[in-house]
Amino acid sequence: MPLSDMPVPDLVIRSRAVLVDGAFRPAAVVVHDGVVVAVEELDAAVEAAAEVILPPEQVLIPGIVDSHVHVNEPGRTDWEGFASATRAAARGGVTTIIDMPLNSIPPTTTPEALDLKREAAAPQAVIDVGFWGGAIPSSLGHLRELHDAGVFGFKAFLSPSGVDEFPHLSTAQLHEAMAEIAAFDGLLIVHAEDPERLDDAPEPEGASYSAFVRSRPDASELSAIEHVIDAVSQTGGRAHILHLSSARALPAIRDAKARGLRLTVETCPHYLSFDEEHIPDGGTQYKCCPPIRDAANQELLWEALVDGTIDLVASDHSPSTAELKFAGDGDFDQAWGGISGLELSFRAVWTGACERRIPLESVVGWMSGATAGLVGLADRGRIAVGARADLVAFDPEAEVTVSAAALAHKNPVSAFDGSRLRGSVERVWLRGEPVDETAAAGQLLSRG
Template identity: 55%
Template sequence: MDVLLRARRVVTAAGEVARSIGVRDGRVAAVEPLDADLTAAEVVELGADEVLLPGLVDTHVHMNDPGRTAWEGFGSATRAAAAGGVTTVVDMPLNSIPPTTDIAALRTKRRTAEGRVYVDVGFWGGAVPGNLGDLRGLHDAGVFGFKGFLLHSGVDEFPPLEPDELAAALREIGSFDALMTVHAEDAHTVAHAPAPCGARYRDFLRSRPRLAENLAIARVIELARRTGCRVHLLHLSSADALPVIRSARRDGVRLTVETCPHYLTFSAEEIADGATQFKCCPPIREAANRELLWQGLADGTIDCVVSDHSPCTPELKRFDSGDFGAAWGGIASLQLGLPAVWTEARRRGHALTDVVRWMAQRPAEQAGLADRGRIALGRQADFCVFAPDQVFVVDQERLHHRNPVTPYHGRPLAGVVRTTWLRGVPIDLDSPPQGRLLTRGGA
């Protein structure tokens, strides 16, 4: 073996167990009892307070590079990912300029990322009006699937799909069995809701009602049923949609669902007026809704938890006025997802095995990343050394994403990432980055 890691607590398919994990050529070559007679060039003994987890997989990250690198970039985002125990991310197709809606834009994005990523990075393609003919080419070029919006995305260069355009995109994407991910909020409902202006969070919440999510999700499910396309619902916020999702799955609709740490952590009742660092779309809803999302995770209706890391410059959050209508909507949390979810999960009786399923195994499965997301023979040797009982208070100035803004600032969280390993080597943020660019099916 190149490396042997011995730990009293390792999260594997068998649960949380004592194991020795051997690594050879960047892959897991042995999963044996703790006292197994194995040799390696290097032996690492984890501390009694540490747990060895698989590296997390975050399939919903906006790195905004190229074009909006003042907001974020491949270097800063992947540093934050590595610091948070995340070893694989998949970059969203919008907020960069150009957006990833054709092969030329994908090539531009890959050239921009080359040599700058600290973790492995894949790419989603975009489905927008007028690029139906580009979707198969993007798929063949290795994107992990496609993303579309049903209302304004926040940036003009990534327009939303009308219902007939969404249906056409699903038919096309389904014809080569790719995955379509959808930001599901109904544009008509949002357009007729109260305007999102002013500093009162409750007014902003009324501007993005649950009905907008519920109607859009129902429409997406019906189109998925008709076309047979695999569909993934992004950042579920409204727990009202859970019964419809369960029903669709019972009917055989090929549907997966994600939610995000901020929907599982915060509640509308605690968000102060003018606190625009909490603005995201769909919005953070009430505490009772949050608890129903946790139930949806527990019973498997919600498959996974990913960050939807969508940062911007401090000026765009409009802290000068606290105006929720004018502020950019997005939560910066890539580095904090694991402790945020673990803090709330253990309060509700969940184990680290559950968190690993939601944040490593299921996102990897959803994106088709068959060689990661678990500690098992033959898998890529990506690990997170996690101290689950160590408590810290979030200081946004110590985070690695580009701009020091996050709603988690000042919040006490449980769980500290001590080391992150990529292909059997600890990630050193003071050394040149060693991450790889991924295509669907391989590097």
């Protein structure tokens, strides 16, 4: 419909660089009722209720969609909650998060537990929130009920999760879950470490980071991913490998994709930003599982992103209290494993991309378009007519030194503390409205 035949739009945003169809160009983005209704030439005559002209140093991109966030509410809200997590997300240019089924109590493994999640999130969410379900031994045979209740897929661990209320699946149970989920064409997302290989590895040695990495060897990831590939091959189902840290698994992943198996893979900002050689002994703020590995491994992950072997990047924001994160005074065996990076994830990846001359449009593709595609949210992750007007004004050349104490997530701990990052999120619009950190304007999302 021509603009002249439409009601007066709510908003027009003009920028010399708008990301449209994978490339930046000058444009005027016209918004009405929360949706992009036109993408016009920069100087097009558009009368709207409000007009924003971005300064030349800012670009307009779609809101980031973070498909891997641990909010932890209800039950462990002292670790994180919907108010603090969604506020941090918005400050980082994230307009949609999908919440993991743990470490909340109860975990999201039943429709009733999903209802509790929704009740907790609804009065607090600053941005949009969707939910993953959990595949644990006791929920097998009942996953369709949770699927029908609206979760975007099912998270499973193949090794102990770290919390008693979310036990891992055996290899046989993995195949059982994959077959059950394939029957209704759902999605299984997998923490892939093989517990037998972990048991065979040497124990962590106190504050030694290199000993901690040896305790979570590449072989554990590779073995578990091979189990997932086998389950996908046997069932025809769809699986997604979470937080890939080991480049040793890339050949198996490439082979699976070449065979046409329905497998996707993510990595995380911390694996792309930090390396084993620069993590100090006792630096438990860097502890995560699987672990951050060496610099050569990191470069192979970047290469796999560029060539499409790895499909997307998500934060795996997994916070805890400072007491838990630094438990044991630097002992990697005692400290909680998880990186708090929700507010920084987009800028961290952009910083690494700049060092490798990877363009901003690729980073947005990995963290917005691809993540939205993973969960089937076709209405976002791009700037196009008919898409949601979830938009971010971003200054790609600005630089900031991170202070964990100034971040919006609940506990002031982050591996990125002191890092120098590129980029600044200047403005964020949710459905065409400026995000207000004091208003619970976010919507609760359901699959489909």
